[in-house]
Amino acid sequence: MPKHTNKGIQNRILLIEVILFLLIGLLGGTAFKIQVLDNTDLASKARGEYTDHAIIKGKRGDILDRNMNKLATTINAFYLAASPAEIEHPVLDSAKIAALLRINRHRLEKQFKTKKNFIFLKRKISPDLAIAIKKIDIKGVFCRNDAIRFYPNRHLAAQVIGFTGNDNTGLEGLEYQYNSILKGKTAKISVTRDGVGRSLSTIKTLKQHLRGDSIVLTIDVAIQYVCESALKKAVIDNKAKSGMAIVMRPATGEVLAMAMYPEFNPNSFLDFKQRSWRNRTITDPFEPGSVMKVFVAATALDTGVCTPKSIFFCENGDYRIGKFVIHDTHPHGWLTVNQIVKYSSNIGAAKISEVIGRKALYDSLFSFGFGQKTFVGCPGETPGILIPYNDWSDIDAGAIAFGQGISVSALQLITGISAIANGGILMKPLLIKEIISSDGKIKKIYRARPLRRVASIETAIYVKKMMRSVVEQEGTGTRAAINGYSVCGKTGTAQKVARNGKGYSKERYTAVFAGFAPEKKPALVVLVVIDEPKLSHYGGTVAAPAFKKIMTESLNYFHVPPDIPEEKSDMLKEKLVVKNSNGV
Amino acid sequence: MVVENHIQKNVSADKKTNKKIPVKWLFILFVFMCELFVYTGVRVACTSIGYRIASDRKVHGNLEAYRSELMLEKARLDSPVRIFKIARTRLNLVMPGQGQIVYMNRKKIKR
Numbered sequence: 001m002p003k004h005t006n007k008g009i010q011n012r013i014l015l016i017e018v019i020l021f022l023l024i025g026l027l028g029g030t031a032f033k034i035q036v037l038d039n040t041d042l043a044s045k046a047r048g049e050y051t052d053h054a055i056i057k058g059k060r061g062d063i064l065d066r067n068m069n070k071l072a073t074t075i076n077a078f079y080l081a082a083s084p085a086e087i088e089h090p091v092l093d094s095a096k097i098a099a100l101l102r103i104n105r106h107r108l109e110k111q112f113k114t115k116k117n118f119i120f121l122k123r124k125i126s127p128d129l130a131i132a133i134k135k136i137d138i139k140g141v142f143c144r145n146d147a148i149r150f151y152p153n154r155h156l157a158a159q160v161i162g163f164t165g166n167d168n169t170g171l172e173g174l175e176y177q178y179n180s181i182l183k184g185k186t187a188k189i190s191v192t193r194d195g196v197g198r199s200l201s202t203i204k205t206l207k208q209h210l211r212g213d214s215i216v217l218t219i220d221v222a223i224q225y226v227c228e229s230a231l232k233k234a235v236i237d238n239k240a241k242s243g244m245a246i247v248m249r250p251a252t253g254e255v256l257a258m259a260m261y262p263e264f265n266p267n268s269f270l271d272f273k274q275r276s277w278r279n280r281t282i283t284d285p286f287e288p289g290s291v292m293k294v295f296v297a298a299t300a301l302d303t304g305v306c307t308p309k310s311i312f313f314c315e316n317g318d319y320r321i322g323k324f325v326i327h328d329t330h331p332h333g334w335l336t337v338n339q340i341v342k343y344s345s346n347i348g349a350a351k352i353s354e355v356i357g358r359k360a361l362y363d364s365l366f367s368f369g370f371g372q373k374t375f376v377g378c379p380g381e382t383p384g385i386l387i388p389y390n391d392w393s394d395i396d397a398g399a400i401a402f403g404q405g406i407s408v409s410a411l412q413l414i415t416g417i418s419a420i421a422n423g424g425i426l427m428k429p430l431l432i433k434e435i436i437s438s439d440g441k442i443k444k445i446y447r448a449r450p451l452r453r454v455a456s457i458e459t460a461i462y463v464k465k466m467m468r469s470v471v472e473q474e475g476t477g478t479r480a481a482i483n484g485y486s487v488c489g490k491t492g493t494a495q496k497v498a499r500n501g502k503g504y505s506k507e508r509y510t511a512v513f514a515g516f517a518p519e520k521k522p523a524l525v526v527l528v529v530i531d532e533p534k535l536s537h538y539g540g541t542v543a544a545p546a547f548k549k550i551m552t553e554s555l556n557y558f559h560v561p562p563d564i565p566e567e568k569s570d571m572l573k574e575k576l577v578v579k580n581s582n583g584v
Numbered sequence: 585m586v587v588e589n590h591i592q593k594n595v596s597a598d599k600k601t602n603k604k605i606p607v608k609w610l611f612i613l614f615v616f617m618c619e620l621f622v623y624t625g626v627r628v629a630c631t632s633i634g635y636r637i638a639s640d641r642k643v644h645g646n647l648e649a650y651r652s653e654l655m656l657e658k659a660r661l662d663s664p665v666r667i668f669k670i671a672r673t674r675l676n677l678v679m680p681g682q683g684q685i686v687y688m689n690r691k692k693i694k695r
Contacts, residue, residue, distance in 0.1 A: 070659040076649065152659040225664035483683060553679060561687035 052191045058184025058210025058438070059147055060168050063161055063175070065221045066256075066433055072151050072161050072175065072266075074168070078130040079146040080121040084112050086140035093138045097121065100132055123166060124148050149175075155263040157224050159279040160217075160378070160431070163266035172269075172277050174431075177379045178215055181435060185210040211438035218254040218433045223247050226553045227259040231528065234546035235261045238511075238533035244281050244410045245546065247554060248525045250418040250516060252448035253427030255376070255411075256524070256554075283380040285407035286529065289492030289539065290344045290476075291514050292403035295416060296352055297341050297466060299364035301459045305355045308338050308462050312351045319347040324395045326350055326402075341466040344476045344491060350398030358397050362389035365400070367454045368416040369426060370408055376429045384408045403494055404504070414527040416454075417514045420463050421488070421522035424455035464488050468519050479544040480515055482552050484562030488522075489515025489547065491539035496532070509537035513547045517555065518563040526550050 034042065063072035080101070087093055090112035098105035101122055111119055123146060125133075130143045149164045162173020170179035187210055227245045235243040247257040258281050264272035278284075300306045317331030328345050340348030353361055365371070371386025385407035387396065399405035408416075411429055419426040428449040435444040455463070467488035470477045476491045492512030495504035511530040516522040528543040528550070536542055660666070671677040 069662060070656070073656060073659070075652070075656060150656070152656060153663050153665065156663070156665065222664050225668065229668075556680065556685055559687075 053188060054191050055186060055188050056210065057186045058212060060149065060164070060184055061182040061212035061214040061436075061438070063182070064214060064216045064436075065157075065219050065224075066217065066254075067220065068216065069221050070152055071157060071217070071219075071221070072149060074147050075150045077123075077146045077148045078125050078127065078143045079123045080125055080130075080133060080141070080143055082112065082119050082121055082141045083117055084119060084140065085115045085117055087112050088139055093141065096136055096138065097133070097141060100129065100136075101125075151266045153221060154265045154267060156221060156228065157217075157219055157258065158264055158266045159260045159277065160219065160258045161266065162279075163269045163277075172379075173279060174215065174217075174378065177377060178432075181215065182212045184212045209438060213438065213443060214436045216433045216436060218256065218430050219258065220256045220557075222557055223554050224257040224259060226557070227257040227550050228261070228263065230546045230549040230553075231259045231261045232263075233549075234528065234530055234542065238530060238535050238542050240511075240530045240534065240542070241532040242280070243531060243546075244527075244529045245550060246281055246410055246414045246527045247550065248414050248418050248429070248527075250421035250427070250522050250525050252430065253415070253418065254430045254433075254448070257550075258431075278380060279378050281410040282376065282378045283382055283409070285382045285384045285409050286510050286531070287404050287406065287494040287496070288408050288413055289403040289494030289510065289512055290346070290349075291413060291417075291490045291492035291512050291539075292401065292406065293341050293344065293349045294420060294463060294467060294490050294514075295365060295368055296349055296356070296361070296401045297337055298420060298455045298459055298463045299361055300337060300352050300356055301462055302364070302455050303356060303360050305357075305360075306337055306352065308466070309336050311336050312340065312348050314340070314345045314347040314351075317347070319350060321350065321398050322394045326398060338466050338469060341463075341490070342469040342475050344470075346402040349401040353397045353401035358389040358392055361397060361400070362386070362392075364454070365406070367426075367452065368419060369412050369451075370406065370416065374409075374411055374415060374429050376411060376431050378431065381411075382407075382409050384412055403492055410527055410529055413512075413514060414525055417490075417516065417527065418525045419454050420460050420467070421516040421525050422460075423457050424453055424460040426451045426454045464519055467515065471515070476538075476540045477513060477515070477544050479540055480513060480547045480551075482517065482548055482555075484564050485517045485551075485555065486519035486563055487515055487517040487548075487551065488519050489513060489544070491544060493537055493539045508532050511537055511539045511542035513539045513543035515547055515551070517551055518560070520563065523558060523560045524551065524554050526554070 059074045062070055062074070065071055080097075084090070090109055094109040094112050095105055098108045103122070108121070111121075121141070125143070133141065133143055147168065149168055151158070151161065151163070158173075160173055162175035162177075163171060164175050165171050168183070170176035170182065175182065227247055231243045231245045234240070243259075243261045245257070245259045246255060248255055258279070260276075260280055262273075262276050264276040269277060300310075301308065311334045314328060314332040314335050316333060317328045319326045326346050328347050330343065332339075332343060332345050332348070335343065335345055335348050337348075337352065339345075340352065356364075365386055371384055373381045373383045375381070387405075389397075392400075396405050415426065415429050428451050430446055430448060432446050434442050434446060437443045467490055468486060469475055470491065471481045471487045471489050472478070477489045480487055480489045490513070492510075492514070494510045494512070495506070496508040496510060497503075498505040509532065511533050512528070514525070514527045516525040526547050528546045530542045530546070533542045
């Protein structure tokens with residue numbers, strides 16, 4: 001081959017090599033720039049295309065009864081909102097939406113014309129309504145997921161549980177008190193999506209971990225229902241203003257029921273009066289009347305100033321202390337301590353308190369828990385009113401002995417009675433049983449806690465016998481007697497303070513009955529308080545029948561057998577009959 | 585002759601060397617291509633499995649939500665208010681009165 005031809009070819013090859021080298025170099029340089037120099041910026045831009053940030057909030061924890069029945073839970077719902085700035089035909093669209101929601105069309109039209117970026121239209125809408133709205137497909141109107149609080153048992157224990165507001169924050173009751181435990185946690189996460197917007201993140205699993213803790217109460221929903229039904233009947237039958245009832249287990253202090261009437265539905269709390277929302281067994285003190293004689297008798301026996309058979313002259317119904325005169329419902333002469341409790345003699349109680357002395361009486365009542373909070377865990381608890389003994393006038397010691405001049409809450413009163421039933425040991429009232437975490441594990445257990453001994457075992461036995469006699473023949477609480485069971489109780493009828501604040505009213509009373517059964521091993525303690533009954537005002541007439549109904553059904557529910565021997569009971573002498581609702 | 589042989593040897597040596605160089609690079613290229621395919625395959629498989637996991641989690645979430653709704657319905661059905669109403673109005677039952685519940689002595693039963 002000629003030399004000049006070879007050289008030409010070689011030069012062309014060299015030229016192509018140089019060009020190729022330059023091109024490859026350019027490619028390499030660009031790749032280097034993209035992969036190495038601009039790596040961080042471009043990667044973050046790419047992430048921004050398929051990654052988004054979302055703030056997710058876990059659901060609120062549940063409130064359960066002692067048998068894990070749901071009393072309060074959170075359910076999925078929808079809310080309807082709009083972006084008026086995006087709505088193209090406000091008149092037409094408002095008419096369509098108003099027809100579905102059954103709201104004022106003109107008002108909605110006004111809202112649509114405001115050109116705001118976001119407005120709420122309606123919260124808590126059902127899934128069916130949400131589907132119907134989605135079908136209409138109006139630009140600028142959208143449904144979003146929402147979580148709302150729901151109370152499946154409606155008015156049952158409503159005042160105890162309370163309710164939440166629109167943002168699921170507790171506003172009343174245990175929902176308010178334990179809001180920090182119940183509320184779900186909030187987290188900001190990055191959500192990865194593909195090219196068509198499908199999420200690759202695990203939002204729903206994470207939501208479960210963010211769920212708030214649940215609270216298990218000591219309340220039994222069946223006993224609560226029994227309590228509320230009996231209380232409602234007692235209030236309505238006696239044309240009373242309101243009522244309260246508590247059921248407690250004396251050995252542990254567990255509150256099995258806490259009922260109030262009038263009731264309200266926490267699912268629509270705004271439809272009810274505000275005064276029906278609060279837990280009046282905790283917040284409202286009242287003068288307990290003759291139920292206090294139980295504690296006075298216990299104090300007298302425990303301090304040794306008298307025995308159950310010590311006698312006191314009851315002045316035949318009128319006893320003057322200073323410028324005041326104490327009256328008995330029925331005049332009595334000489335009565336033993338036992339009889340003073342049985343016949344509920346105010347004069348007898350006043351004389352016992354004189355023998356005890358102010359300091360000893362005050363110390364004993366304070367020891368029983370009066371004049372201080374129980375710290376049961378409900379908001380707004382009142383300590384009641386127990387004036388220091390140094391400030392007592394001559395009449396105060398006597399009045400306190402029969403339950404006037406002292407204010408107690410229903411929970412304080414039943415806790416004190418429970419101490420007598422429990423052999424003289426005062427237990428801390430228990431409303432919360434345990435706290436459960438979102439993954440079902442028990443986080444905290446609240447155990448029964450004895451606070452202190454307030455009376456000796458012997459004193460408790462004597463006082464139980466006195467309370468037993470109240471329910472027996474000639475006692476003031478015979479309407480509380482239950483066939484087959486040894487019921488111990490005490491009636492109370494207290495005058496309320498006059499509306500002008502001067503003295504006591506002669507028309508307004510509080511009727512009370514507190515008791516427990518069976519005598520030897522009390523299973524349950526029940527307190528019934530009826531406020532301002534109109535037909536009759538005596539505790540033995542108004543509150544005792546409600547006590548009997550609650551105690552009978554509760555003892556049956558817990559399978560507590562009768563303790564009175566067969567030969568003494570009328571139970572087996574009666575024929576067993578099965579009644580239907582027509583009474584046949 | 586010796587020079588020609590030497591030249592021939594050099595040429596043949598060169599030829600052998602030239603033959604060796606392409607094989608080595610081809611092998612490297614082959615390994616690289618294999619690695620590229622494997623990498624791509626793994627990435628695609630990962631993404632595909634990610635979709636399946638997300639889909640299964642969505643199904644699981646829906647089932648959990650359904651379970652919650654059923655539990656809620658159960659709570660509503662278990663309400664003592666409802667049960668009592670049904671017992672009274674539909675079944676004509678009443679609460680047992682005093683003396684209508686007989687408690688048997690366990691010791692006597694065992695004998």
